[in-house]
Amino acid sequence: MPNFTEETISVAGGNLQVYKGGSGDPLLVLHGAGGNAGPRRYAQALAEKFTVYLPSHPGYGNSDRPGWVETMQDLACFYTWYQEQEGLENVRAIGFSMGGWLAAEMLSMTGHAFSKVMLVGAAGIKPNDGEITDIFIISPAQVRDLVYHEPSQVPEWDEMFGTDPTPEQAQQAEGDREMAIRLTWKPYMHNPRLPAKLGRVSVPTQIVWGENDNLVPVECASLYQQAIAGSGVTVIPNCGHSPQIEKPDDFVQAALAFL
């Protein structure tokens, strides 16, 4: 197992918490609205081939929020800043859920961010038929029930959810939710102008979705595919919103095949 270290660097005047591990070409992993779950099993597996960078978004975990980071577009600006500073431009990247939306916003701003990118259950585009589930009006426990299609097949379930959170962890989770609300409240979890702006994208893009996604309708996979010329779609069967957690082996296989 590759070792991950946790480091704190200064970006845009604030501290940024980054998990880093493995060896090889850099791979930037952008977490979703729920927060940074750290180097889980999928990240360990990817670190066999790549140097994985897993930052906590500003306002999440132990990362500071520079006061100007209010919107997803601000966050995308922040990350291109981070990339330039750390020499992490033109790297491979994976974005999960809201992190997928973030990656898409970055793609719409610059051709220098990524060499290849995977968008996994990505928010950001409004579905035509269904709706992106409102995760703020229900409790975190209810959200978790919706995230996983079949909890029994989640290998890290006990590790992740087996014990009650400590008061510090609860505070952290509350802070993460606040940041998600700050970034995505209105229009909720989408940018009406994003699909048009993705017309500029020319880097190889793979769109990955759990077949039974209860948060972001699988319909959005094809909307992303339509928006990004030449992109491919992988649908992972019998799987919910977070394939990297629910079916890490299938997910890693798909990721390595593409990246």
Next chain:
Amino acid sequence: MFLMRFTERAYVNYTEEDVRNSPNEAVRLTFSNTNFDPQEGHYLYNMYLDEYEYSEEVGFDGLMLNEHHNTPTCLGATMNLEAAILARNTKKPKIVLLGNPLPIFDNPIRLAEELAEIDMISSGRLVSGFVRGTGVESLATNTNPLHNRARFEEAHDLVIKTWTTPGPFRWEGDHYHFRVVNPFQTPVQKPHPPVWIPGTGSPETLVWCAERNYPYIFLETDPQGTEDMKSIYAETAREHGYEPGPENFGYLVRIHVQDTDEKAYDVGKGYMVGNIGVGRIPLPRDYASPVGYGSRSDDPRFLRLREQIRSDPFRVGGLDSAHYDEILDSKRWIIGSPETVISQLREVLSYMRPGILAVWTNDGSISHEDTMRCLELMGQEVLPALREIGEELELTDPFQKEGVMPGLTRV
């Protein structure tokens, strides 16, 4: 025929010099509110409300209100509050709002709630008109004029949906976003309060109204042009499978009556400082119609329609700068003794054939006493005569129309 009474609720305690000394010599938008005396406002508001309440007594079917911002020419900057008062203090007449400027609202759900509350308090007497607002409304609320029509249409769709679709539901539009649309209060009138649209003849709006069977109220438009505009409405109506009648059209006109023609002529001069303001200084173009506010549609259909409308000698505020006698001669304002007014109106009504007549009884510097006498004479002589003329000319109004009532969405 539906007869409703209107005044813009003017404030005239300032001078032409005050306006001349103001930014861009404009009486609206930037004419400083230091010229406003709240004590005088207290007196005026209650006086105007008294007059509206008296209008019910003399027999009007409707009390019409409008809304403008940052201007002494119309104190109805928050018309819904006045409407609520009339909802509580009157019993019979419709309360006709012409109308709420939809594009300036950032929260159409709240507007739907306000209007539902007024409909409730009035036991179902609200007529909910909507407007785009003049350019001044966009500037006063800092709403981007480029989005005016798009916001008008989206806000309209959302208000109607809020009134007619059981909540909770979600709305992710271009300009408005809500995840829990579910105001507990919905209007008394089903499927929703009637919607009437006032205007001066934008072809886009005429077509939009005809598509929805919403009555269109012509605001002091000239007879020739009105005929053209009605034909644009009618054409669209036919495409949508119905033949519009008088119930689809209204006409707003300044009508003032006193015991004699001479008295009326003198008193009627008070109109000259209503709407345009004391000093009669035309508004800068960039206030009235900021860049982006007007249509630049190159849709050949609208270009053709625009050309089709014959030009009005008093077009674009012309009534406000024309000479008093000129206006009276053209019969665009109708001022006189009851006999004079009735006979002139017979002529106008025969030609315009509106099912709804908005009677703009007073404005500007016309005094309370003269207004009350005018209303009294209206009740005693003019309104009964107009009702007869209405019957004779078969000027059906929306409330007399059987089947789908104009102004209601088919849900």
Next chain:
Amino acid sequence: MDVFYFTEMPYAEFPESEAEKFPSMRLTFPNTYFDPDTASGLMNRYLDEYQHAEEMGFDGLMINEHHNTPSCMDVEVNITGGILARITKRAKILMLGNMLPTSDNPVRLAEEIALLDVISGGRIISGFVRGIGIESWANNTNPIHNRERFEECHDLVVKTWTTPGPFRWEGNHYHYRAVNPWMLPVQKPHPPVWVPGTGSPETVEWTARHRYTYAAFLTPLEVAKNLFARYREYAAADGWEPGPEKFAFMICAHVNETDEKAQESGKAFLWRMNYPLRGPREYWSPPGYASRAGAAAVAARRPTPLHELSYQELQDRYHLVVGSPDTVIKKLRHIRDELGVGSLLLEAQGGQLSHADTMRSIELFGKEVIPALKD
């Protein structure tokens, strides 16, 4: 001592148990339970009761606003404020209040309140509130900005009232290039401002800093005392001493001829203490709505939620005062003296209290209770 009459204008016209079928009786409780004809009668009944309250001698009439809930039919406090401004002659009109953070247009809000002050001839008390979390949902205003918007909206409203127009405002949440509404309040420099609270320390401090009146809402007396003490501390640090006019207390109150009759009719208040106060945390206080410190303080303010208290407990803890005029006088004097408040805000119609019981209660308040509180 000023005594205000208040009702939330409830719509209690369906079996309460229906609320069990939904997460809450607010926000997502379907509006298909609403019958507008019934509501029309109710709204006008409540307005009649307000008029009666003025006639019987209440010093002021208090109104409030909530969204998406049968517990409060008034969705626009300025609408009812306008009506009261016109149909009453003497009473102060306390709007507690307008929700600042959910307002997208503070200039219009300033205009509306100014209009009410103009129509009423200067009888408006302009309360400002942050709104509970449900209001953020119903208006889709990001709860994370709640306090920032409250403060910026307040600053802009007050500036609109006090600074000659036209002027410009380029803030963080609000932007105008021609602030110049042609409507200004009669009261100078502007109508009095009151702010309600249930425990948030930031709100007490902010209210004290602006020297506004702070109204504690349905808190235990001890909590209200603590909040008022904090206010006095802030004021002292700022070099001034607040009088009783800076403090108000809101409570449910019902009076009838005898204690027995009152205890029976007063049960109607249990409706408003129950289902309307239940619901998931995400509705009431979505993440970001309250500061962490504020959330902790609010959680501590009522050891037991009101909807878990019995009728007797509600009375023992002074959330609800019920009785004959003598009993109610005794209890209200106790509150007045304990808290040192200048105003009592009495929710004297609540829940399912009938029109007849409400009118009788208003009359007894006016004839017996209020004069006794003035001594």
